[in-house]
Amino acid sequence: MPGxxxxxxxxxxxxxxxxxLVVAQRSPIYSVLLLIVSFMALAGLYVVLDAPxxxxxQIIIYAGAIMVVFLFVxxxxxxPYEAAPADVARHWVGHGPRRLGAALGVVLLVELAWALWRGxxxxxxxAIAAAQGSxxxxxxxxxxxxxxxxxxxxxxxxxxxxxxxMVGAVVLAKRQL
Amino acid sequence: MxxxxxxxxxxxxFVFTALLMSAAVMxxxxxKLAAAFQQRLGPYLVGPRGLLQPFADVLKxxxxxxxxPKASDAVLFAIAPMISATAAFAAFAVVPFGGETTLFGxxxxxxxxxxxxxxxxxxxxxxxxxxxxYGIVLxxxxxxxxxxxxxxxxxxxxxxxxxxxxxxALASVLVVAGSLSLTxxxxxxxxxxxxxxxxWFIFVQPIGFLVYMTAGIAETNRAPFDFxxxxxxxxxxxxxxxxxxxxxxxxxxxxxxxxxxAAVATDLFLGGWQGPFGSESIGWIWFLIKVAAIxxxxxxxxxxxxxxxxxxxxxxxxKILLPVAVLNLVATAAGVIxxxx
Amino acid sequence: xTPSLTHYLVLSAILFAIGTAGLFLRRNLITxxxxxxxxxxxxxxxxxxxxxxxxxxxxxxxVFFVITVAAAEAAVGLALVxxxxxxxxxxxxxxxxxxxx
Numbered sequence: 001m002p003g004x005x006x007x008x009x010x011x012x013x014x015x016x017x018x019x020x021l022v023v024a025q026r027s028p029i030y031s032v033l034l035l036i037v038s039f040m041a042l043a044g045l046y047v048v049l050d051a052p053x054x055x056x057x058q059i060i061i062y063a064g065a066i067m068v069v070f071l072f073v074x075x076x077x078x079x080p081y082e083a084a085p086a087d088v089a090r091h092w093v094g095h096g097p098r099r100l101g102a103a104l105g106v107v108l109l110v111e112l113a114w115a116l117w118r119g120x121x122x123x124x125x126x127a128i129a130a131a132q133g134s135x136x137x138x139x140x141x142x143x144x145x146x147x148x149x150x151x152x153x154x155x156x157x158x159x160x161x162x163x164x165x166m167v168g169a170v171v172l173a174k175r176q177l
Numbered sequence: 178m179x180x181x182x183x184x185x186x187x188x189x190x191f192v193f194t195a196l197l198m199s200a201a202v203m204x205x206x207x208x209k210l211a212a213a214f215q216q217r218l219g220p221y222l223v224g225p226r227g228l229l230q231p232f233a234d235v236l237k238x239x240x241x242x243x244x245x246p247k248a249s250d251a252v253l254f255a256i257a258p259m260i261s262a263t264a265a266f267a268a269f270a271v272v273p274f275g276g277e278t279t280l281f282g283x284x285x286x287x288x289x290x291x292x293x294x295x296x297x298x299x300x301x302x303x304x305x306x307x308x309x310x311y312g313i314v315l316x317x318x319x320x321x322x323x324x325x326x327x328x329x330x331x332x333x334x335x336x337x338x339x340x341x342x343x344x345x346a347l348a349s350v351l352v353v354a355g356s357l358s359l360t361x362x363x364x365x366x367x368x369x370x371x372x373x374x375x376x377w378f379i380f381v382q383p384i385g386f387l388v389y390m391t392a393g394i395a396e397t398n399r400a401p402f403d404f405x406x407x408x409x410x411x412x413x414x415x416x417x418x419x420x421x422x423x424x425x426x427x428x429x430x431x432x433x434x435x436x437x438x439a440a441v442a443t444d445l446f447l448g449g450w451q452g453p454f455g456s457e458s459i460g461w462i463w464f465l466i467k468v469a470a471i472x473x474x475x476x477x478x479x480x481x482x483x484x485x486x487x488x489x490x491x492x493x494x495x496k497i498l499l500p501v502a503v504l505n506l507v508a509t510a511a512g513v514i515x516x517x518x
Numbered sequence: 519x520t521p522s523l524t525h526y527l528v529l530s531a532i533l534f535a536i537g538t539a540g541l542f543l544r545r546n547l548i549t550x551x552x553x554x555x556x557x558x559x560x561x562x563x564x565x566x567x568x569x570x571x572x573x574x575x576x577x578x579x580x581v582f583f584v585i586t587v588a589a590a591e592a593a594v595g596l597a598l599v600x601x602x603x604x605x606x607x608x609x610x611x612x613x614x615x616x617x618x619x
Contacts, residue, residue: 008521012529019533019556023540028548029253029318035552036311042559049526049570054578056300058562061585064307066555066592068314068337073596074548075318075330077603101542109535113528140297140357142575143582151579158586165590172597175604 007048014041028074032067039063053140196269200432201231207476214480241421246321249418253319258419258426261312265433268305271298272440273360275450275461298359299347302441306343306396309434310336316427320418331487332398338494339395339402345502346389349509350445353381359441363449375453379446384505386446390474391498393438395490397431400479404487439471440464447471526567533560547599547609551592558588 018038022031039062046055147155205220205228212219220227245254295301310333317329354362368376379386395402419427443449447467450460485493533556540553562581569577599609606613 005521008525015529016532016536019536022552022556023536023544023549028546029250031549031552033315035555038556039559042563045526045563046566048521049566051566051570051578052295052297053300054566054581056297056304057582057585059304060300060307061589062555062559064304064310065337066589068310068333069593069596070548070552071311071314072330072333073600075314075326077548077600077609102539105535105539105542108538109531112531112534143578146575147579147582150576151583154583158583162586162590165593169593169597172594173600 004048007044011041011044011048014038015045029071032070032074035070036063036067039067053143192269192274193266196266196433196436197429199436200429201235203432203435203472204231204234206472207479210473210476211480214477235425238421238425243421243423244418246418248321250319250321253315254418255423257312257316257319258423258430259312260315261309261430262426262433264305264309264312265430265437268302268437269433269440271295271301271359272437272444273363273449274440274464276458296356296358299351299357299362299441299445302437303340303344303347306434306437307337307340309430312427312430316419322418325418331404335398335402335404335487335490335494336396338491339392339498342388342494342498342502343392343396345499345506346385346392347445349382349385349502349506350378352506352509352513353378359444359449363444363451366448367451375448375451377446377448382446382505382509384501385509386442388498388502388505389442389446390471392502393442394475394478395494397434397438399431399435399475401482401485402490403479404484404490435472435475436468439468439475442471443467523567523571527564530560530564530567533557533563545610545612547602547611548596550611551595551599554595555588555592558584 015038018034018041022034022038025031025034039058043055043058043063046052046058208230209219209227220230223229223233245251313329313336314333317325317327317332320326350362351357354365356362356365362378366376366378370376374380394400443464449467450464452460452463537553537555537557537560540556541550544550544553562584565577565581565584567577569575569580602614603609
């Protein structure tokens with residue numbers, strides 16, 4: 001569908017641009033806001049990928065709750081801007097570990113792109129997909145069914161994980177235990 | 178152009194204009210009703226019986242000077258009212274306000290009175306409601322002023338706390354109705370018991386309705402939960418530093434959020450556009466009557482009840498409302514399983 | 519060209535690489551946490567794309583879990599950042615090198 005193509009490129013471009021800006025610019029509040037924009041674009045991509053429930057969950061949990069916590073912490077700590085580098089070039093391709101890190105990042109990108117683009121793999125996947133048939137719009141009912149039957153144990157363990165995280169966050173951030 | 182696209186565009190324009198008009202009506206209704214509750218007259222000078230008062234207000238706000246504090250963060254200060262207003266309008270995009278209608282035979286085929294019939298409509302409303310927190314937080318932070326920041330942080334904490342109970346009340350309705358789509362939920366409320374009692378979910382879920390309305394009032398920062406914008410304590414909370422159209426946008430966003438909460442409550446609990454008589458195509462009249470009843474209740478609550486203090490408010494939200502909402506959900510789920518056998 | 523599975527995977531790879539770059543290059547604890555979130559979302563995108571390609575709903579269920587775990591991790595991570603900040607008033611990871619041998 002031509003609409004899908006346009007939407008994919010638009011949302012993809014917004015996501016990449018927003019993520020680049022999150023990483024590149026220096027004010028923490030703007031970083032958080034740009035990441036929210038990136039998440040909205042990702043939710044759009046999920047809708048294009050026939051996963052509307054997941055798109056809404058992404059907005060509710062990620063963009064609506066997790067990012068609010070980030071924003072509160074940034075405001076609470078009055079997070080200072082990173083110290084401006086004396087020499088921009090040296091900052092970005094700086095001392096040893098950072099230079100190595102940047103190089104590894106580039107290597108990672110090239111390797112990922114190569115591994116995913118590799119002709120054979122893509123065609124194998126598409127052959128399997130054609131054999132099994134692409135999914136139609138998955139309903140919430142289907143997701144719920146799979147979630148509570150096949151992944152029931154993971155579901156329960158995740159709830160316990162959330163309780164532990166809640167208790168942990170409160171205890172860690174207290175001034176005095 | 179494709180007739181479907183034209184109909185869609187007209188529907189979008191219509192909903193947008195109707196929401197703006199409803200904000201104007203709400204301004205007038207609030208002031209007249211407040212006057213009635215306080216045994217005075219309210220606006221009566223501008224136009225017959227004061228009916229043109231809201232338009233006078235809008236004109237005044239349009240002509241005021243737009244101020245921005247020098248130390249404020251320009252970008253955040255500017256986008257905060259936009260986020261609030263956008264979230265308020267966007268939430269109404271998935272709310273159906275009438276059954277299928279052919280506009281008295283003008284249209285070739287019946288059109289649903291809903292901008293977008295998404296099959297996860299309840300969650301979309303919830304998602305956009307959680308986005309409106311950002312408008313408030315950014316307004317408070319961007320204003321770089323102590324009243325704004327305090328008001329914004331309190332308001333944001335209040336909103337995210339009551340979002341939990343709001344979501345659980347929605348979940349209880351979802352369990353009873355078995356679907357996330359608002360159109361389907363309304364359709365499931367058709368028919369009557371014993372010939373006269375309509376099958377509205379408010380009778381099946383009375384506690385759910387109360388939890389939803391309480392959480393809704395807290396979400397829209399209205400009394401008795403309006404501590405963050407209490408004039409006596411915080412000057413004006415997060416919109417202290419705003420003037421002219423930016424203030425108008427916050428004002429507008431608050432009223433439209435109220436209308437959205439009332440509209441969703443009507444769809445979920447009061448049977449939407451279904452009425453005792455009349456065909457489905459004039460269902461929107463019933464919808465308007467029910468929404469107006471809920472909005473009257475909103476205004477009544479504001480001018481009757483004293484305001485909750487902030488810690489009382491948070492206490493209520495977490496220690497009373499949330500357990501009630503959880504128990505309601507558990508009881509509903511148990512009931513549905515039991516009665517389905 | 520209509521986006522096929524490969525398009526989504528390449529987009530996911532690009533986002534993952536951006537997140538990794540942010541993780542290595544930024545000297546601000548909060549931005550590092552944000553970069554981790556970018557990486558998690560890139561992985562989520564890959565999951566959903568594969569799920570749609572194979573016609574199974576498992577991809578979405580796994581993403582559901584990843585989002586939940588990311589929420590828990592962000593909460594604890596931020597609590598740690600707050601505790602650290604109270605100690606040294608700095609968000610630069612280079613300020614917390616006392617254990618360096």
